[in-house]
Amino acid sequence: MTQSPTLSRRAASAPTPPRKSRRRGADTRAGYTFLLPWLLGFIALTVGPMISSLYLSFTNYNLFDAPKWIGFDNYATLFQDERFLQSVGVTMQYVVFGTPLKLAAALAIAMLLNSKRKGQGFYRSAFYAPSLIGASVSIAIVWKAMFGDSGPVDQGLSFFGINLGGWVGNPNMTMGMMILLTVWQFGAPMVIFLAGLKQIPTDLYEAASMDGAGPVRKFINITWPMLSPVIFFNLLMETIHAFQIFASAYIISNGEGGPAGSTLFYTLYLYLRGFSDFRMGYASAMAWLLVIVVGIITLIFFKTSKSWVHYSGDAK
Amino acid sequence: MTTMATPTQNQPTTPATPAPVYNPKSESTTVKRIKSTIFHVVALALVAMVLYPALWMISASFKPNSEIGGANNALWSANFSFDNFVTAMEGIGGVSTLTFFTNSLILAVGAVVGTVLSASISAYAFARINFPGRGLFFGMMIATLLLPFHVVIIPQYIVFQQLGLVDTYVPLLIGKFLAADAFFVFLMVQFMRGLPAELDEAARIDGAGHVRIFGSIMLPLMKPALISTSIFSFIWSWNDFLGPLLYLNTPEKYPLPLALRLFVDQTQSSDYGAMIAMSVLALLPVLVFFLVFQRYIVEGVSTQGLKG
Numbered sequence: 352m353t354q355s356p357t358l359s360r361r362a363a364s365a366p367t368p369p370r371k372s373r374r375r376g377a378d379t380r381a382g383y384t385f386l387l388p389w390l391l392g393f394i395a396l397t398v399g400p401m402i403s404s405l406y407l408s409f410t411n412y413n414l415f416d417a418p419k420w421i422g423f424d425n426y427a428t429l430f431q432d433e434r435f436l437q438s439v440g441v442t443m444q445y446v447v448f449g450t451p452l453k454l455a456a457a458l459a460i461a462m463l464l465n466s467k468r469k470g471q472g473f474y475r476s477a478f479y480a481p482s483l484i485g486a487s488v489s490i491a492i493v494w495k496a497m498f499g500d501s502g503p504v505d506q507g508l509s510f511f512g513i514n515l516g517g518w519v520g521n522p523n524m525t526m527g528m529m530i531l532l533t534v535w536q537f538g539a540p541m542v543i544f545l546a547g548l549k550q551i552p553t554d555l556y557e558a559a560s561m562d563g564a565g566p567v568r569k570f571i572n573i574t575w576p577m578l579s580p581v582i583f584f585n586l587l588m589e590t591i592h593a594f595q596i597f598a599s600a601y602i603i604s605n606g607e608g609g610p611a612g613s614t615l616f617y618t619l620y621l622y623l624r625g626f627s628d629f630r631m632g633y634a635s636a637m638a639w640l641l642v643i644v645v646g647i648i649t650l651i652f653f654k655t656s657k658s659w660v661h662y663s664g665d666a667k
Numbered sequence: 668m669t670t671m672a673t674p675t676q677n678q679p680t681t682p683a684t685p686a687p688v689y690n691p692k693s694e695s696t697t698v699k700r701i702k703s704t705i706f707h708v709v710a711l712a713l714v715a716m717v718l719y720p721a722l723w724m725i726s727a728s729f730k731p732n733s734e735i736g737g738a739n740n741a742l743w744s745a746n747f748s749f750d751n752f753v754t755a756m757e758g759i760g761g762v763s764t765l766t767f768f769t770n771s772l773i774l775a776v777g778a779v780v781g782t783v784l785s786a787s788i789s790a791y792a793f794a795r796i797n798f799p800g801r802g803l804f805f806g807m808m809i810a811t812l813l814l815p816f817h818v819v820i821i822p823q824y825i826v827f828q829q830l831g832l833v834d835t836y837v838p839l840l841i842g843k844f845l846a847a848d849a850f851f852v853f854l855m856v857q858f859m860r861g862l863p864a865e866l867d868e869a870a871r872i873d874g875a876g877h878v879r880i881f882g883s884i885m886l887p888l889m890k891p892a893l894i895s896t897s898i899f900s901f902i903w904s905w906n907d908f909l910g911p912l913l914y915l916n917t918p919e920k921y922p923l924p925l926a927l928r929l930f931v932d933q934t935q936s937s938d939y940g941a942m943i944a945m946s947v948l949a950l951l952p953v954l955v956f957f958l959v960f961q962r963y964i965v966e967g968v969s970t971q972g973l974k975g
Contacts, residue, residue, distance in 0.1 A: 381877040382798030389789035389808065389852060392845025395942035397811055407777050407821065414825065414915065460713065468706060474811035476961040477714045479968065480721065484953055487906040488924040489946035492931060493724045496735070503723060536718065539968055584972065591819075595815055599906035604926060618817055626913065627946075631821050639816040 406506035410567040413629045437612045438620040441526070445616065446593045449530040454585055457537040461544035462574070474546065479538035486536075491602035494633070495519055498528045519603065522613040529614060531601055540585040547573070547581030587652050591645055597622070613645035617641060728752065728944040737937045746851050751944035759930045760918045762950065771905055775838060775952075778904035779897045781843030782851050786896060787889065789846045790855035790883045795867060805856075811849040822915055835943045836915045839907075843900070852897045855945035858892035859885060895967035898960055923949040 383390070408425055410418035429435050464474055482488050495588050498504050500517035508515060517526035564572065575582075598607070600616040608615030608623070617637070625634030683902060693821050727735050730744040757765040793796075793805050827838040846852050847884045866888075867880045875883075884957055886893075915921055918929065927949050930942060 378796055380796040382792050382796040382801060385788050385792035385796060385877065385881070386804065387788075388844065389787035389792075389846040390804070392785070392842060392847045393804075393807065393811070395816070396823060396842055396847050397819055400819035400826075403822040403825075404818055413827065421825065463706075463710065463713075466706075468703060470707070471961065472965075474710050474714060475965050476957075477963075478717055479965050480957060481717060483902060483957055483964070484721070484906070485949055487950060487953070488908055488927045489724070489950045490720070491945045492942060493720055496727070496939065497720060497723060504731075526668060535720070539973070542965055543967040543972055588972075591813055591815070595817065598906075598924070601908070601912075602931070605932070622818055622909075624820050626824075631825065635821050637820065638815070642818045643813050644812065647811055 396487075404635040404638055407632050408639050411633040412631040412635075414631055415629075417631065421632070422630065422658065425633050426640070428633070429636060429640070434612065434615065434620060438608070438615045438617045439609075440516040441613065441615055442594060442596075442629075443619040444526055444530060445533070445596065446590060449533040450586070452530065453534045453537050454540055454589060455580070456534055457540035457585070458544050458578075460537065461541045461548055462586045464541075465545060475542060479542055482536045482538035484597055485532065488598060488602055490532075494528065494532055494599065495603050498524075520610055522611040525603075525613040529596075529603070533596070534594065540589060543585055544578070544581060547578050551577045551589040555657050576661045580662055583652070583656050583660045587649065590652075592650060594618075594641065594645055675895060689850060692908055724943055725947060729939065730940060732938065737945070745944055748851035753943035754938065754947070755945040758935060759926060761920070761927070762918050762925075764926070766919060766924040766944065767921055767923045768948075770920060771924075771949075771952075774836060774907075774911075774922050775901045776902040777836070777840045778843045779900050780809045781840060782846075782900040783846060783893055785844050785846035786848065786851040786855055787886065788881070789857055790852050791877070791885060793852070794859035795855045795880070795885070796877060808849050808852055812853065820913065821911075827914065833914055834916050834920065835914075836920075837973060839910050840878045843904075848900070850973070851900065854896065854973070855889065855892050857971065858889060877892055890966075891969075894960075895973070897948065898964060898967070899973055902956060905952060 407418060408418060408420055411421050411424075412548075456597055460478055462469055464478075481490075496502055498518040499522065502517065505515060505517055515524060516520065518528045537656035550575065556569055556575070559569050559573060595618055597618045600614050600619045601622075604610075604614040604619070604621075606618050618641075620635050621637045621641075624630045624637065726743060729749070731746050731748065731750070734744050734746065738832050758767065793808070795800065823838070824833075827833055832838055842848070862885070866884055868879050870884055896931045905922075905925065907922075908928075911922050911925045912928075915925060918926070921929065927942075927945055930945055
């Protein structure tokens with residue numbers, strides 16, 4: 352088998368070193384051939400569009416007339432645009448309150464489920480289910496109905512003597528409703544936390560018990576540091592994810608970001624500017640600001656992670 | 668937990684008669700039972716809370732309109748009926764719901780085929796072939812995982828518009844065939860890296876090229892990764908809203924999420940029941956997928972870090 356005719360012919364015609372480099376050349380060719388689908392997509396759907404959106408962000412462009420170069424005007428206008436500033440505020444509120452709450456719920460339930468008991472598979476699946484359907488239009492409609500005037504949430508609260516008269520129409524309550532929607536989808540980070548918790552060696556907890564450590568000390572001294580790479584991963588992914596919320600905001604506010612702009616999320620405003628007002632340059636500037644902000648946040652996360660994320664060699 | 672660990676560990680060291688060994692043991696089983704009962708009560712209460720919106724949706728879809736918003740919030744209504752579903756199946760704007768279903772199905776199946784093909788081929792290059800530039804491209808692929816995709820939608824729209832491809836499925840599917848979902852490429856790279864290198868070395872010695880190694884060795888071994896990818900790519904495509912919202916403007920071509928929005932816009936709150944019944948219909952394949960593949964889905968998430 353090893354001495355196939357082609358191989359021996361090649362060996363006869365060329366000395367050993369060129370044969371090796373010929374294989375390397377073949378590998379290079381094969382590598383780029385196999386990479387072709389991704390490479391094409393990367394150039395045509397990511398790099399190309401990124402460059403042109405950077406260019407467009409310095410222009411006035413309405414899709415019909417040629418783009419007109421206006422320099423930094425779009426960026427300057429953004430910071431005087433009250434709706435833009437509002438969308439930044441709405442999105443920041445959502446990210447700053449929603450993400451930690453969601454991760455806290457995910458970690459708490461993961462710790463509850465991290466024991467050998469019957470029915471763990473059922474619980475994991477049940478808690479994960481909302482993550483799969485949460486971003487759909489269907490659930491946005493259900494949420495709107497549940498938190499609407501005399502919906503089940505309102506009814507439930509009035510049982511306790513609280514009367515809010517619906518959350519959907521009340522600008523002070525809509526953010527709470529949106530945050531509940533994201534917290535409800537804690538299943539995806541929970542499952543990742545669970546996988547992380549399973550990696551923590553149980554003898555660490557046993558040793559801590561012998562030393563008389565209580566649950567709080569065990570959490571602070573064992574669970575948190577051992578889990579920190581997973582916490583970091585979830586925090587990064589969920590934060591980036593939260594910045595991009597769109598479908599539920601669109602449906603709940605009828606595509607307008609109301610009431611009183613309280614659900615005017617960044618991406619919804621970007622969509623309205625670009626695809627309703629056809630201010631493509633302006634929307635591109637917004638898109639680039641988002642990239643810059645997400646980039647800075649990612650960088651900050653990675654820089655600060657050195658002080659609290661522990662990658663230990665012995666933890667498999 | 669802490670209190671239970673000590674007596675059981677002392678057992679082997681203390682030379683005890685059968686009786687004292689038996690007693691703490693039976694005590695600890697009752698403690699265990701109580702703890703387990705508390706656990707299940709708490710966990711089930713939490714499950715009920717978490718699944719309540721889904722249950723409410725399903726129950727409301729069988730209720731007459733008058734009972735959905737009103738004071739009657741019992742999950743089960745005495746006036747159970749399929750009327751809402753009958754109305755929902757009629758569709759909207761002269762297009763039947765069956766058409767929306769078919770459209771969603773075409774898009775989702777197209778997404779699965781495209782993603783599985785392109786992501787596995789590209790992942791093979793990243794995981795198994797040594798060539799200059801691989802590290803650089805791999806880094807760029809990872810970077811696209813973190814990139815907000817809003818930065819590319821405007822130029823993409825402009826290009827597709829100039830090519831006359833708006834209101835076709837091409838803009839919605841082309842990315843799937845070009846491995847644009849970096850998540851799936853990454854997932855498959857990680858999976859392939861876990862397969863033993865001896866496999867392809869042996870095949871190479873036997874004279875197999877990359878095409879054969881990929882087709883007859885890697886692909887069959889990658890089944891778990893291919894199944895996870897298929898499930899998630901189907902569900903994500905099924906639930907996708909922004910893509911169809913941007914690119915489609917003929918109702919006959921709408922997939923379900925867009926049809927649902929049209930339904931909401933036109934009926935407003937006049938026919939709540941039908942609206943919720945249609946929401947249930949739109950989620951049906953996802954729910955069925957979940958019930959059938961739940962183990963696979965949940966394990967896929969924990970091992971590969973997928974997002975819901």
